[in-house]
Amino acid sequence: MRIFIIKSSTAHTAFDYSIKDIPGTSGRLDLICRSLNAAFQLSHSFRKNVRVYTVLYGPPDPPKTIRFEGAKIKPKTLNPDEVSTAKLIGKILNAGKDIKEPTKEREVLPGIYISRMTFEDVVRKNIKYNLYLLEENGVDIEKVKFPQDNVGFILGDQNGFTEEELNFLEGLVPKITIGPKPYLTSHVIAFVNIYLDRIGIP
Amino acid sequence: MRIFIIKSSTAHTAFDYSIKDIPGTSGRLDLICRSLNAAFQLSHSFRKNVRVYTVLYGPPDPPKTIRFEGAKIKPKTLNPDEVSTAKLIGKILNAGKDIKEPTKEREVLPGIYISRMTFEDVVRKNIKYNLYLLEENGVDIEKVKFPQDNVGFILGDQNGFTEEELNFLEGLVPKITIGPKPYLTSHVIAFVNIYLDRIGIP
Numbered sequence: 001m002r003i004f005i006i007k008s009s010t011a012h013t014a015f016d017y018s019i020k021d022i023p024g025t026s027g028r029l030d031l032i033c034r035s036l037n038a039a040f041q042l043s044h045s046f047r048k049n050v051r052v053y054t055v056l057y058g059p060p061d062p063p064k065t066i067r068f069e070g071a072k073i074k075p076k077t078l079n080p081d082e083v084s085t086a087k088l089i090g091k092i093l094n095a096g097k098d099i100k101e102p103t104k105e106r107e108v109l110p111g112i113y114i115s116r117m118t119f120e121d122v123v124r125k126n127i128k129y130n131l132y133l134l135e136e137n138g139v140d141i142e143k144v145k146f147p148q149d150n151v152g153f154i155l156g157d158q159n160g161f162t163e164e165e166l167n168f169l170e171g172l173v174p175k176i177t178i179g180p181k182p183y184l185t186s187h188v189i190a191f192v193n194i195y196l197d198r199i200g201i202p
Numbered sequence: 203m204r205i206f207i208i209k210s211s212t213a214h215t216a217f218d219y220s221i222k223d224i225p226g227t228s229g230r231l232d233l234i235c236r237s238l239n240a241a242f243q244l245s246h247s248f249r250k251n252v253r254v255y256t257v258l259y260g261p262p263d264p265p266k267t268i269r270f271e272g273a274k275i276k277p278k279t280l281n282p283d284e285v286s287t288a289k290l291i292g293k294i295l296n297a298g299k300d301i302k303e304p305t306k307e308r309e310v311l312p313g314i315y316i317s318r319m320t321f322e323d324v325v326r327k328n329i330k331y332n333l334y335l336l337e338e339n340g341v342d343i344e345k346v347k348f349p350q351d352n353v354g355f356i357l358g359d360q361n362g363f364t365e366e367e368l369n370f371l372e373g374l375v376p377k378i379t380i381g382p383k384p385y386l387t388s389h390v391i392a393f394v395n396i397y398l399d400r401i402g403i404p
Contacts (some may be wrong), residue, residue, distance in 0.1 A: 021285070030284075034282075044384065045385055080232065081225045083285065115396050181399055182245035184244065192394050194385065197381045
């Protein structure tokens, strides 16, 4: 299985944004929508072996974590385009409004869960898998020997990670890099998925 | 310079679609919007060494070809999100409504041109560069020795290419493949851009 943990420091944690202007009103939820596209979509099919956590820290009620479980999501739930994904996330946020418990997940749709988990909660929960931090100035991806069973990647948004988050990850998760330029999160995910296909990692 | 020639068999050739439902009303112009994102966008910057042709064959007035010249496009013209790009393409299509000449380009915005060029016209015009067809079952990209000056890629949409188009390209343009699965056009472009960065092709 492939896991992608995507942290957004700005994406809104309630459906208070306008679908007509997603980048301008949602704290760049468009980035999360494109990242879901890159994680799951193939031409005329869907990657069932993918799990995505989107960890949202924008206003008004952070954090909110949404887990997408490729193996359980029903067809036509998650589509390639940004607008329908932003609407879907809005519905999920609405359904998670009243959650009180700090780490318990609520299943909103088959394979889609919302919780109040923090970024640290999500990393700790998945640390038993083989996690890597995708950031600039890490070890080149070609030098990494990936395991055949489970592999996970942690990615930031347009603002990257805070000093505190980087300190938490340091020593816990190796830092790797896919290329010499600063790439969009969704492009990194698209590249990693195809790279793993090429080297035969399931 | 890097060139991407993207052919859509369905994307509309007039601004007759709804921004509220791009995939459902525009003949999958969302795919073209994501491809432009993949071709040009870096984190907090823009690839100036990229040229994109989108060759649109959808109703009501095909073909329409839009050329995006990275070196000349002004900042904030082309943004990462699908909705603003679909609106921009709508404006360009409106500005090219009355074009009569079969191959003459009209500059609509700095670095953005519309014409009635066909897919064959665009390929022939760029054949002096080093073009490759990105399709399934081609030579693996790692086996290709790319030139250092100009390199171009031809990509299809959700329907791929017609028999006629493939016959035209056969023998003219080598066919290459990036991985073992059928990928979305935008993911292929993201992968190719990062792959070329990695091997030091400008």
